[in-house]
Every structure is written in C-alpha cells, then in structure tokens.
Amino acid sequence: MKKTVYTVWRPYVLLVVLCFIAYANTLYNGFVYDDPSVISENPRVAHWQNFRFLFDQKYFKITGKGKETAFGEASYRPVATATYFIDAMLFNRKAWGSHLTNLIFHMVNACLLFLLTRMITGSQITALMTGILFSAHPVLTEAVNAIAFREDLLVVFFLLIALLCFVKRQSSNSPKRTFIIILMHSICLFLALFAKEMALAYPFLLGVLVLQQGISFRKNTDLLISGAMVYLFYIIVRFFMMTNPNEARLFFPGGTWLSNVYTMSTVFLEYFIQLFYPACLLADYQPTARRTLTDPMVIISLVTVSGLFISAFFYFIRKRSIISGGILFFFFALGSVSNITPIGNICAERYLYLPIIGLLWSICTFIFVTQKFVHSKRLYLICIVCIVTLALSRTITRNTDWKDSESLWNATIETEPKSYRAYSNLASLYFDRGEYRKSIKYYIGCLMLRRTPQNHYNLGNAYRRIDDFQRAVEEYQQAIAIDPTFPEIYNNLGLTLIEMKRYTEAEEALNKALYYGQPDEYVLENLGLLYDHKGEYETAIDYYKKAIQYNPKKASPYNMLAVLYVKNGEPEKGLGLFKEALQRFPSNVQLYKNTAVLYNQLGDKMNEIFYWEQAHKIAxxxxxxxxxxxxxxxxxxxxxxxxxxxxxxxxxxxxxx
Known part of the structure; x- marks a missing residue:
C-alpha cells in the first residue's frame, strides 16, 4: 500500500520540488513593475472596508494608488484583486508573502496540468514532461515574478480545474456526482472569467479538447448550458456594467485594423522565438507598428504564422491529433490578447502562461512518439535532461532581474537599449530616491527616444533639484515651445525663476500657470512666495490666504503665512496661525519646528522645548x-x-x- 501511494504522488512531488528550485529565489525579490502602484503603495487593498468596492465602479480607483482610474486595473478583474486583500491580511503586504502565493499557484498549476495531460493523452511520460517544461520554462518568469500579473496564474488555475471537471463528467454515472461536477465547473469558469478576460477563449479550448477526445456534445448539454449562462452573466457585467472609461482611449498600432493584423503577426512570431529560444527576455516589448503588406517582416510573419495555423487546423480536422490540437489550443488561447479590440500592451511574456499549455502538449507528444524511432534511448534522455537543465538555469537567473525595479529596468535596457518605459521608470525611480544626477541621465535617455513636453518638464525638475537653475529654465522653455498650454511647466518655471531672483519673469510665468490651468494651491502659494521675496508682504499674505482657502487640507500655506506674519512684525498672529495649523495637521513636523523657533524668538524657553519635544516624537x-x-x-x-x-x-x- 505504501509503495502504491508513493508511486501515485511521486510525479506531483517532483513537479513541486522542480517549481521550488526554479522560483525559490523569487522569495527574496521585492515589488516590481506595476506591483507598487497596485499593491505595495496602494493602501486601499490593505483595508477590508474597501473590499465592497470590488463590485462597483470604484473598483478602477481602489486598484491603484492614484486618484485617477489610469493608476488602477485596466479592466475588471475582481478575483485577482481579492487575492491582494488576502495577501495583505496574511503577510501585511510583505513582498515575500505575495511571491510565496504566486509560487504556490504555479506549483498547483503544474500539478493540475500533469493530471489533465495524463487524462487526455493516457501517457504518464507525456504528462510528466509537459508538467516539467511548464514548471521550468523561462518565458513564464514574468507571470510568476510580478504580483500584479497574478491574474494569469489564476486564470490557468481555474480553467485547468474546469477542463478537469469536463473530462471527469464523461465517466460520471451518479446524478449527485454529476451535479457536483457541473456546479464546480460553473464556479471555476465564473472565477476564471473574473480573474482575466483570457478565459473568454475557453469555448474554443474546450472545442479542441472535445473534438480531439471524440466526446459527444449532446451528452454534455447540461454542463454546456450552465457554462453559457456564466458567460452571459460575465459579458453583461464586464462589457455593459463595469467598463473602464480609459478603454475608449486605446487604439490600434498604426491606426487601422489592417495594420494591427500586420503588427500582431510579427508579435506572434516573437512569441515563438521566445518559446523556443528564451535568451533575450524583456519586461517591455514595443513592437514596431507595421503598415504595409510589402514589409519583409510582415511577409515572413504572416506566412509562418498563418501557415502553421492552417496546417494545424486541417490536420486536426482529418486526424484529431493532439499535436495539431495543441497548436490550435495555443492560437485560440492567445486570441483574447491578440488586440482584436485594442489593449494596452500588445506583447508580453505573461500572455503565454495559458497558451504555452497547448504548445507543450504538441511538443511533448511529438517527443514521446518520435522516441520510439530513436536507437539510443540514453542519448535521447540526455538531450531532454540538458534542455530542462538549461531552461531551469535560465529561469533562475532571470528571476534575479526581477529582484527590484532598478535591476529589472537596467536588465531591460541591456537587452533593448531603446526601451522607453525602462528609461522612464529608472528616471522616476532615481528621482524619487533623491538621486537626481542619475535621474537626469535617464531623463535625457527618455528625450532621445521621445521628445515630449513631459520629458523636458521632468528633466527640468531634476536639474532644479540639484540647483542647476539655468538648465532647468532651458528645459521648461523647451517644454513650453512644444506645448504652450501646460500649466505645471509655468508653475515650476516660476518657482525656479524666484530662486534665480528673476522676479518679473517669475510673475509672468506664474500668471500664465493660472491662465492655462485651474487656480490651485501650488500656484497661489508660489505667488505668495514671489511677493514674499520681493518684500511685498501684504500681497504675499493675500495669496497665502487664497491658497489656504482653495485647499485648507494643505499644511505648507499655513506654515508660510505664519512665518510671513513673524517677518512682518506680527508674531502673535504667526503664533496663533501655527497653533491653528497644528490642530489641523498634528503630525506635521515642520510646523512644530517653526513654532519652537518662534517661541525662541519670543524668549519663551519652556514652550520652545515643549514644541521641540513634540517634533522629536514625530521625527x-x-x-x-x-x-x-x-x-x-x-x-x-x-x-x-x-x-x-x-x-x-x-x-x-x-x-x-
């Protein structure tokens, strides 16, 4: 009995161990790519009172750290978001906990794939080989490493269970057991759809499986009807009730649907290259928009991709082969991310997490069939072991690129020196860290790739932080030359000119900021600062008051106004305003510092030290x-x-x- 149990569980143990070897070093990785905005820097997913927003339009705001929907999920995927809430509860938003969750899902998916493959092929060897390659393939590292892309792990998890339910349904004779299988199939299909839209390909994947296995559709009417009802519900919710307003802003590469076909054919060819030769993996693919059929790359791609699909289709119709069926599975699974309707990223490694299953079925079945004709079985086995070892080592080394944002985007630039996203992300990363000279290097890289007002503006901000005001002004002026209606540029230009004591130009710039944009506390506060520097205290006081009136929840105008009262010979007014501000902002250390300084000027040592003590508690x-x-x-x-x-x-x- 012990030997039997051991034999049954041995393949699963092997796959779990292999997954762990491949991805154990991800447990030391941090949050990268979209993880910070969606998870680690998004406080909303840490509080269960926000869980209810998964079911209304606020979903698109709570799934990102910004105020706008652009910072959250691009589409409605509440199942994936729900797992972030669970992670936050279990691991307090620690990166290792979220990586552990992803690793567990990958392990389970490998085991489920082994089980399903064994059921449909009847071959333990083919199933095990499929599971091993799935566990170790380097192209899947993005899906496993990036927490914000967990939806790919989830959709495969639920679809594999749904397919297993369908296969199990064929041997079920008990009404009770059949009901449980149908119910479980419907639940898994429901969860897969609300994890990611790729589950829309399920009917096609199921069709391939049904035809290949010779299963009767009529016998499965009850299961198919329940599945159709789940689909109908999902379509109503996803496309009519929970649409992201930002989806309307997406467009086809090249601007037309035909150019999209040309471009996507090259993307499919890129996928095949990465699947068979994953040496140059990227976190950011930016395929060139292809506009003409005479483009040599388009011709090669269309002939290769369409030829493979058509050959597989007709061979499958004639032979019902698992090899051709697996290829069709691959193409159908990629259907929902083939930019049929515009999507944000048209090419990404994570999109292969589901389609690779079909291709592995084809490859592993081919290997199993052809090994019968090979004389040296030992040599054949050595070749397979070498391939798996190479894949495993590439996966382990690729995981180190995902250690943090800095290593990921530097690795991206090494592989693809024209990656705009990599330059932009590194520039922002170094700017946020206060490493402004490094950020300047990457903002210049951004400008070399795309000359936009935003990039000139960002570079100007970096120069201003290192007190290189002249270069900052030059960058702001170049940004204005491209877009003369950009209010934030005028605001920062005005602030820089104040530092340079060019007050007339600063006043002109700040007034333009008011003219082109809505009056806001930043521009009003900077106008107050301008007149403060000019010695026109009454005008400065008026602008500080306007800034407070516009946004009473911002501390700095209170601080600036209170300091100005003191400079203007009205220390009692300044002290009163400091105390009022401290009631509104009890954790603002600068207010405590300035209040202590004021008491020092007034000669009140006891109160001065009291406020220094309070400042110390905060900082x-x-x-x-x-x-x-x-x-x-x-x-x-x-x-x-x-x-x-x-x-x-x-x-x-x-x-x-």
Whole structure:
C-alpha cells in the first residue's frame, strides 16, 4: 500500500520540488513593475472596508494608488484583486508573502496540468514532461515574478480545474456526482472569467479538447448550458456594467485594423522565438507598428504564422491529433490578447502562461512518439535532461532581474537599449530616491527616444533639484515651445525663476500657470512666495490666504503665512496661525519646528522645548532636533535627559555609518 501511494504522488512531488528550485529565489525579490502602484503603495487593498468596492465602479480607483482610474486595473478583474486583500491580511503586504502565493499557484498549476495531460493523452511520460517544461520554462518568469500579473496564474488555475471537471463528467454515472461536477465547473469558469478576460477563449479550448477526445456534445448539454449562462452573466457585467472609461482611449498600432493584423503577426512570431529560444527576455516589448503588406517582416510573419495555423487546423480536422490540437489550443488561447479590440500592451511574456499549455502538449507528444524511432534511448534522455537543465538555469537567473525595479529596468535596457518605459521608470525611480544626477541621465535617455513636453518638464525638475537653475529654465522653455498650454511647466518655471531672483519673469510665468490651468494651491502659494521675496508682504499674505482657502487640507500655506506674519512684525498672529495649523495637521513636523523657533524668538524657553519635544516624537530620527534638545538640557543641568538624547544620537550616527 505504501509503495502504491508513493508511486501515485511521486510525479506531483517532483513537479513541486522542480517549481521550488526554479522560483525559490523569487522569495527574496521585492515589488516590481506595476506591483507598487497596485499593491505595495496602494493602501486601499490593505483595508477590508474597501473590499465592497470590488463590485462597483470604484473598483478602477481602489486598484491603484492614484486618484485617477489610469493608476488602477485596466479592466475588471475582481478575483485577482481579492487575492491582494488576502495577501495583505496574511503577510501585511510583505513582498515575500505575495511571491510565496504566486509560487504556490504555479506549483498547483503544474500539478493540475500533469493530471489533465495524463487524462487526455493516457501517457504518464507525456504528462510528466509537459508538467516539467511548464514548471521550468523561462518565458513564464514574468507571470510568476510580478504580483500584479497574478491574474494569469489564476486564470490557468481555474480553467485547468474546469477542463478537469469536463473530462471527469464523461465517466460520471451518479446524478449527485454529476451535479457536483457541473456546479464546480460553473464556479471555476465564473472565477476564471473574473480573474482575466483570457478565459473568454475557453469555448474554443474546450472545442479542441472535445473534438480531439471524440466526446459527444449532446451528452454534455447540461454542463454546456450552465457554462453559457456564466458567460452571459460575465459579458453583461464586464462589457455593459463595469467598463473602464480609459478603454475608449486605446487604439490600434498604426491606426487601422489592417495594420494591427500586420503588427500582431510579427508579435506572434516573437512569441515563438521566445518559446523556443528564451535568451533575450524583456519586461517591455514595443513592437514596431507595421503598415504595409510589402514589409519583409510582415511577409515572413504572416506566412509562418498563418501557415502553421492552417496546417494545424486541417490536420486536426482529418486526424484529431493532439499535436495539431495543441497548436490550435495555443492560437485560440492567445486570441483574447491578440488586440482584436485594442489593449494596452500588445506583447508580453505573461500572455503565454495559458497558451504555452497547448504548445507543450504538441511538443511533448511529438517527443514521446518520435522516441520510439530513436536507437539510443540514453542519448535521447540526455538531450531532454540538458534542455530542462538549461531552461531551469535560465529561469533562475532571470528571476534575479526581477529582484527590484532598478535591476529589472537596467536588465531591460541591456537587452533593448531603446526601451522607453525602462528609461522612464529608472528616471522616476532615481528621482524619487533623491538621486537626481542619475535621474537626469535617464531623463535625457527618455528625450532621445521621445521628445515630449513631459520629458523636458521632468528633466527640468531634476536639474532644479540639484540647483542647476539655468538648465532647468532651458528645459521648461523647451517644454513650453512644444506645448504652450501646460500649466505645471509655468508653475515650476516660476518657482525656479524666484530662486534665480528673476522676479518679473517669475510673475509672468506664474500668471500664465493660472491662465492655462485651474487656480490651485501650488500656484497661489508660489505667488505668495514671489511677493514674499520681493518684500511685498501684504500681497504675499493675500495669496497665502487664497491658497489656504482653495485647499485648507494643505499644511505648507499655513506654515508660510505664519512665518510671513513673524517677518512682518506680527508674531502673535504667526503664533496663533501655527497653533491653528497644528490642530489641523498634528503630525506635521515642520510646523512644530517653526513654532519652537518662534517661541525662541519670543524668549519663551519652556514652550520652545515643549514644541521641540513634540517634533522629536514625530521625527525621532531627526538629528538636528536631538542636538537642540541635548544643548538645552546640558545648559539647564538636566543630566538624565542629556544622556538620554546623547545615546539616541549615538545610535543614529552608528546606524548611518
């Protein structure tokens, strides 16, 4: 009995171990690509009270960190989003926990694929080989590494179970068992559809399976009707009730449907290259839009792709072969991401997570059939082991590229030096880190690829952060030359000109910012700063008040106005405004600092130290605050507190080395 159990579970254990070997190093990876905006930097998925928004139009806002729908999911995929809530609950949004979830799904998918393949081919060897190649193939690294692309893992998980239910239905004679199978099939189909639209290809995939296995449609009427009802419900919800307004902004590459056909034929050829030679994997594919049939690349792609599809189709009709059926499965599975209706990314490795199943069926069946004609079985086995080993090693090394955003996009540029997204993401990454000189290098790279006002604006912002004001002004002016109605450029140009003491030009720029855009607290505050620098305090006070009135939830205008009151010889007004601001913004450390400074000017040491203490509670790692407290308590002879803050300063200094 023990031997039988061991024999049954041995293939599953092998696949689980192989998946773990292939992807164990992903557990050390962070959040990359879309993960930060969708998960790690999106506080909405960490709170269960937001779970209800999965079922209304707010879904497109809660699935991203920004205020606009452009920052969230492009389409309605609540099942995938629900798993992010579960991750947040189980792992407190730690990256290793989310990667572990993806790894477990990949392991289970490999086992389910083995089981399904064995059922439809009747061959343990073919099934095991299919599962092994699926476990280790490098082209699947994007789907497993990127948490925000978990929908590909989920759609395969649920569709494999649905297909298993369909196959099991054929041998079910018990009404009760049949009912459970049909119910489970419907539930899995429902969850697959709401995980990702690729599940729309299921009827075609099922059709290939039914014809290949010689299954009667009539015998499965009940199951097919229940599935059709699930589809109808999904279509109503997805295309009529839960549409993303941003979908209307998408367009075909080249601008026409015909150019889309030409372009997508080259994309399909790219997929075949990556499947059979995954040496140059990319996180960002930007296929060239193909507009004419005379393009040599279009001719090669159309002949290759259409020839393969037509040959497989007619051979399948005649022979019902699993080899030709697997090829058809591959093409049908790619159907929903073939840009039939415009989608955001027309080429991505993650799209192959479902289609690769069909191709693996074809390849592994071909290997199993041809091995009978090979004289040296040992040599044949060695070749297969070498292929799996190479695939496994490529997968493991590719995972290291996904360690963090910096390594991913640098690896992308090494493979594809013209990747605009890679340059843009690295520039933003370094800018957010405060590494402005590095960000300048990549913003220049962005401009070399695309000369847009946004890129000039971003480069100007980076120059301004390193106090290279002249170059910042030049970049802002180049941005304005391209788009003279961009209000944010005028605002930052005005702020830079204030730093350069070119007040007349700054006033002109800030007034244009008001003219081309809605009045906002940033422009109004900067106008206040301008007149503050010019010494026109009353005008500055008016603009600071307008900024507060426009947005009372922003702390900096209160701070600037209170400081200005003090400069204008009205310290009591300034103190009153500081206290009012602290009631509104009790965690704003700068307000506490400025209030302490004001009390120092007023000679009120007790209140001054009170506010420094409060500032320290909010910013316990601020060495400047700690040093002020050390100096005060040393002067007043308070040895206990002096030693307390000296020790804190020592620890912080030691940690920073």
């Amino acid at each position: 316990p790692d601020d060495k400047e605050i700690i040093q002020i407290l050390i100096d005060y308590y040393r002067q007043t002879g308070n040895t206990e507190k002096t030693q307390k803050y000296l020790y804190k300063l020592y620890i912080l200094t030691k940690e920073s080395r």
